[in-house]
Amino acid sequence: MKKRSYWVTIIAFFFILIFLTPLLGALYTSLRTDNAILSGPFVWEFDKDLTHFKNALGAAGYDFPSFFRNSLVISCFTVFLTVIVSFPAAYAIVRLGFGGPWLPRLAVALRITPAIFFMVPFYKLFTSYDMIDKPISLILSNTFLNMTLALLLFCDAIREIPIEIEEAARVDGASIGRIVARITFPLIGPGIAAVGVLTFLFSWSDYLFAVVLSSSNATPVTVGAANFVTSYGVRWGDISAAVFLSVLPPLIFATAAQRFLVKGLSAGAVKG
């Protein structure tokens, strides 16, 4: 019985190899010398100095380090703001009956509405408040996009906490604010982790709003890398290294928090 299942490993490995071709291809290219890259895909000549990685990290004068910093700033603040905005509201919805069924319904309806709908209005809005090409406009738009999923996940997480704990605190004379901050918030750790990892992932991946709302100062890696391909089309080694590095932060974060990623995506999918 145990022996037979080796075929599953082989088939699964084969599929994974196909799914990961782009990632492996980028890594492979970034490790080779320029000479080898231009001579064809199967010329084995590796660059021991990691020149392409050094170039991507600033040695060649590209803006990549600043794109990288922007992505980090945007993603981290989006996570923070999303939690601040969604968690208290979710508490009001679940425990205080705020908004009846309407707020969750609105959240689902918003998730269905294509983000492109907000592209022109956001552009106009942020232009009129002089927030274009600043990280704040991207933080706000990404918070808006991720807030719906966060709200639904937090509602689920809060429902899972036995209400008796809160009632006991209530009897002891704790105010609602104190209960929310000192009891409920620490208890929904897994829910926060799920929201955190998904929001980080999605805001790191955002391209649509980044391409509209940033031109140079606030450009994140997604737009930076895409522009890179069109403007430095021959420097494949450097591009590969830059893209490979850009993929790493969310990849490491999400792999470390894989349990929460799986939980969050499944709950979000099954319950809307």
Add this chain to the structure above:
Amino acid sequence: MLLKTERTIASWVLSAPLLLLLASLLIWPLVLGVQTAFSRDRLSEFEVTAAGLDNFITLLNAPNFWSSLGFTLSYAVIVTSLEIVLGFTLALLFDRAFPAKKLLFSLMLVPIMVAPALLAVMFRLILNENIGLVPGLLRLMGLEVSIFAQKSIFTTLVSLDMLEYTAFTFLLSYSSLQSMPKELFESAAIDGASARQTLFRVTLPILQPSLFIIFLLRFLDSLRTFDLIYIMTGGGPGTTTQTVGIYIFKAAFAYGDFGLASAAAILIVLFLVPFMPGILRQFNLAGERK
């Protein structure tokens, strides 16, 4: 146990950040969007003037708009179907114990963690005519296929979409398989059902509602495909791979016609509105069942 007034005050205070965000980033942009759609609002002209239904009439008569709508729909139907079938098949494959399962499962999820825009850049690298791995391999096998030609571009994009998003349908299918009661399989086995019978008579009928929701989610998501196609082809050759998203983006930021872009965005949402109650019901049903 709580006083009603205390409850009301607390509700409003706790929801205040969300309501503020909704007011500034939902209601206000909504007003702006509708207003723009009914205006002649172009980057090339200094003044914005009322235009009535002009933008909508222009759109309804624009063959490009309809062809991008057609492309988006056929693309979404095809990628969603293929990804559901492949993702579910892989989930069935993973639904047993086998060596190195944990590691392989983690590796299966990697595409979810990679930004579509970054993946598109890598695709351009590995598909590059001169230096790419894939054309190189094809040449080794004696195949001469031009990946970006009009003839093969649709297949190329569908394959790339599958590389990116099958991980998603796989994960959700796997989760729903895990939530099935194991006794069902045991009793099916005792009754002497073959693997095939178990799949078609037990697993699929029970998972049908979950699979439908996975389909719906993936379908709605693929309707808004933008990054991947925009970076790969920019909507070309010509406008053959132009999704609705690319159409709206180009109308606004390549041709500077904000009025037309907003009108197109509103039409897209109007197309979705009739399906909203049904979709909401689907999601609610799933929530209550759990």
